[in-house]
Amino acid sequence: MPPRPAPPHPVRPRRRAVLAGLLAVLGLGATACGPGPSAPVTAGTGYPVELSNCAATVRLERAPERIVLLEPAPAAILSGLGVLDRVVARAGAFPRSCFDEATSAQITAIPTLSEELDATGHLQINQEVVIAQQPDLVIGLPDGLTREALREAGAEVLVPTSFCGAPAERASFTALHQELTAYGRVLDRAEAASALGAALQERIDAVTASAAQRRTATAAVLYPSVGGGPLYTYGATSMATAQLDALGIENVFAATPDRVFEIGAEPLLAADPDLLIVLHQHDGEGEDVAAGMIDADQLASLRAVQERAVLPLLFDTVEPASPLVVDGLERIHGWLLDREG
Known part of the structure; x- marks a missing residue:
């Protein structure tokens, strides 16, 4: 089951025999x-x-x-x-x-x-x-x-x-x-x-039309492992990129064809996106997940962190392709409208 950060899910299932009786x-x-x-x-x-x-x-x-x-x-x-x-x-x-x-x-x-x-x-x-x-x-x-x-x-x-x-x-x-x-x-x-x-396409079109005048911005979508493990980000073939494209936002890692891949703090700091979207899998606002990731990976110097442009988001509202990704699209759009005043 998801996330499905690393490796792309699933690729190496362990084979088991079906037990008689x-x-x-x-x-x-x-x-x-x-x-x-x-x-x-x-x-x-x-x-x-x-x-x-x-x-x-x-x-x-x-x-x-x-x-x-x-x-x-x-x-x-x-x-x-x-x-x-x-x-x-x-x-x-x-x-x-x-x-x-x-x-x-x-x-x-x-x-x-x-x-x-x-x-x-x-x-x-x-x-x-x-x-x-x-x-x-x-x-x-x-x-x-x-x-x-x-x-x-x-x-x-x-x-x-x-x-x-x-x-x-x-x-x-x-x-x-x-x-x-x-x-x-x-x-x-x-x-x-x-x-x-x-019905879903009508909602997508409404967000896309509303976002058409948005100034160019950049973003990274991140998934931190539980317990301080590796940090992952999403590339061109992730639905995260489809969402950002619809919002007129550039995924700073969209040049990578992988859906999801491990990333260190250095390339993230070098990209310095305007916005950070931090994925989590359990009910709650997810602010603790975002804060833990920032501390563990020493990301406090990112502009998005300093400007509080960090949005925790439930993983399933970003991937895989389902009606929930439209909910996620609207959630990101609403957050951006609030930030833009």
Whole structure:
């Protein structure tokens, strides 16, 4: 699970064998999961569905009925498509402030398999625990899980395409529409996906139009590891760059094609951006995360720090591509308007 700072998520899953008699041993079958869909799920007219996802082929014979959610941001897509009730289990950090009250309550009611994250924000979970939920679709592929083992257990995997590795082109909101289209196909909600995309595009266009007169500014988007570990920043293929582009702001590290990469204090001090956006993963304002990063990496001399132009922001409102990145875009824009008076 995210962040997905370093390395681009996921690239080196550890292979595990699927244990025989697993469900009986763990005692975690269908009865241990949350409520199923409120209405019967039919095969739909567009099945089987086959699509490419992170260089793998995903094939579903019918609309998924039992989803295990190992990434928080796709919950916003599932909610927007009206299928969040198909999620039978979740794992990771799902900050309540990322979602509206009704969605947050629905997410909270879903049984949790693990909330353990490592220092860089990646989910820690055993494959066997996921398989025990008898999913037909798993969203997310943290280290320790493989497509092959999950497919053998009857589940296909969708990885947020932002985490598939560095694409060839600079990130844009096209990635959001492509993600919505894919989920609409997989979940038999193509019309709902189209409507959701149109509504989100209206919001993107409104921010872009409002920001058109903004003076040129520069920014860096940073993710500090928990406990004083490495500092990461985001390059051309990150949705952070798509957001900054829409706001008329230059990402000082957009010349780097990587989505995310480790950075030291020296190049950051040399770039000296006008604005800093500091990502974090848990509810709260995140000011403590930003302050800890500034102290640990000796960044107090940055103009952005001295001028208090530092915005803590929830990670999932920046990456991966989901409706939450539009929330993040509006959050950054509102903060800038407040600063500009």
